[in-house]
Amino acid sequence: MRQPGSSAEAQLGLPEYRGHTTAEKFAFALLVVFILAAIAGVFGDGPLSQSTAASGDGQMRVEYQRFCRRHAQQLLDITVPTQAGANSVELRVNAEYLRRVQITEIFPQPLQSTVHQTGLLRFATDGSGGTLQIRMHLEAQHAGSQQARLSAGTQTVDFKQFAYP
Amino acid sequence: MDSVLRAAAVYLILLIILRIAGKRTLAQVTVFDFILLLIIGEATQQALLGEDFSIINAAIVIGTLVLLDIGLSVLKQRSEALDRVIDDSPVVIVDHGKLLRDRMDRSRIDEQEILVAARELHGLERLEQIKFAVLERSGGISIVPAESSGKDS
Structure with a gap:
C-alpha cells in the first residue's frame, strides 16, 4: 500500500515525473523552426533561396x-x-x-x-x-x-x- | 522545400500502403517479409533523398518525418475517428473458445496462429481454454484464458 504523501514514482524507485522539460520544449520548437526554414528555402531550393x-x-x-x-x-x-x-x-x-x-x-x-x-x-x-x-x-x-x-x-x-x- | 515535400509524400504513401497491408503483415515477419521490408526501405530511401546526399538534406528529411509522426500522434490522441482510420481497432477473433472465422479470414489469421499465441503466452493447449483472443492494433494476438482453463491442473 502506498505511503501517504509519496508518489508512485517514489514507491517504484523512479525519478519524479516532471512533464516536458524546458530543454524538450526548446528542442521541439527548434525542430519546427528548422523545418519551416527548410520550407522557406534557408537550406536551398525555396523562395528565400x-x-x-x-x-x-x-x-x-x-x-x-x-x-x-x-x-x-x-x-x-x-x-x-x-x-x-x-x-x-x-x-x-x-x-x-x-x-x-x-x-x-x-x-x-x-x-x-x-x-x-x-x-x-x-x-x-x-x-x-x-x-x-x-x-x-x-x-x-x-x-x-x-x-x-x-x-x-x-x-x-x-x-x-x-x-x- | 523540395526535401520537406518529398518526405511528407513518402510518409503519406507508406502510411496508406502499410494500412492496406494490414496488421498481421508486420507482426509475423517471415524471411521473405523481412527481405521485402529491406527492399521497401531501399526504394523509400531513393525517393526521400534522390541524388542529394548532403548532411543538411538528411537532417531535413529526418526532421520532417519525426515532426509528421509527432503531429499525427497528437491528432490521433484528439480524434478517435482518425485514430481508428490510421491504426484500426483491436478485433476479437475467439469468443469463449469459438473461432470467429469471418474476422479471422479478413485479418488473414488461421487457428494455428491463435494456438501458438495461447501456448506461448499462457501455456494453453486447446481452444476451449481460451476465453478471448484479440488481434491487437500492434498486430500481436493477446489471449485471455478461460477461468476454468485448468492450465495449472
Whole structure:
C-alpha cells in the first residue's frame, strides 16, 4: 500500500515525473523552426533561396540559389545579351567558382569550352540580336561560401552562394 | 522545400500502403517479409533523398518525418475517428473458445496462429481454454484464458 504523501514514482524507485522539460520544449520548437526554414528555402531550393543578380544596365541576368547543398544539383539560368550580326557569344566564368563547382550539364551545348585563367564558353547565336538563354546544371563540390563572376562582353554579374555540407 | 515535400509524400504513401497491408503483415515477419521490408526501405530511401546526399538534406528529411509522426500522434490522441482510420481497432477473433472465422479470414489469421499465441503466452493447449483472443492494433494476438482453463491442473 502506498505511503501517504509519496508518489508512485517514489514507491517504484523512479525519478519524479516532471512533464516536458524546458530543454524538450526548446528542442521541439527548434525542430519546427528548422523545418519551416527548410520550407522557406534557408537550406536551398525555396523562395528565400531563389535570387536574381543582374549587370549594371540589367541586360545580363543570372537566376541562382543563394543557398545550395554540397553534391546536390542546382541550376543557373543565365540571360546573355547578343549582338545583331554576331554568330556567337562568349560567357566567362571566374576560376574560383569553377574550382568550387562541377558543371554537369549546359543547355544549349557550347560550341567551345576552355578553362585557363577563367572558364570560357562560346555559344552559337542566330545573329538577330536580343538575348540567349543558357541553363547550367551544377553541383557544389565544397561546403561554404563561394563567389561567382560571370561575364559576357562588357556585361558582368557577381553573386555569392553558400553551400551547406 | 523540395526535401520537406518529398518526405511528407513518402510518409503519406507508406502510411496508406502499410494500412492496406494490414496488421498481421508486420507482426509475423517471415524471411521473405523481412527481405521485402529491406527492399521497401531501399526504394523509400531513393525517393526521400534522390541524388542529394548532403548532411543538411538528411537532417531535413529526418526532421520532417519525426515532426509528421509527432503531429499525427497528437491528432490521433484528439480524434478517435482518425485514430481508428490510421491504426484500426483491436478485433476479437475467439469468443469463449469459438473461432470467429469471418474476422479471422479478413485479418488473414488461421487457428494455428491463435494456438501458438495461447501456448506461448499462457501455456494453453486447446481452444476451449481460451476465453478471448484479440488481434491487437500492434498486430500481436493477446489471449485471455478461460477461468476454468485448468492450465495449472
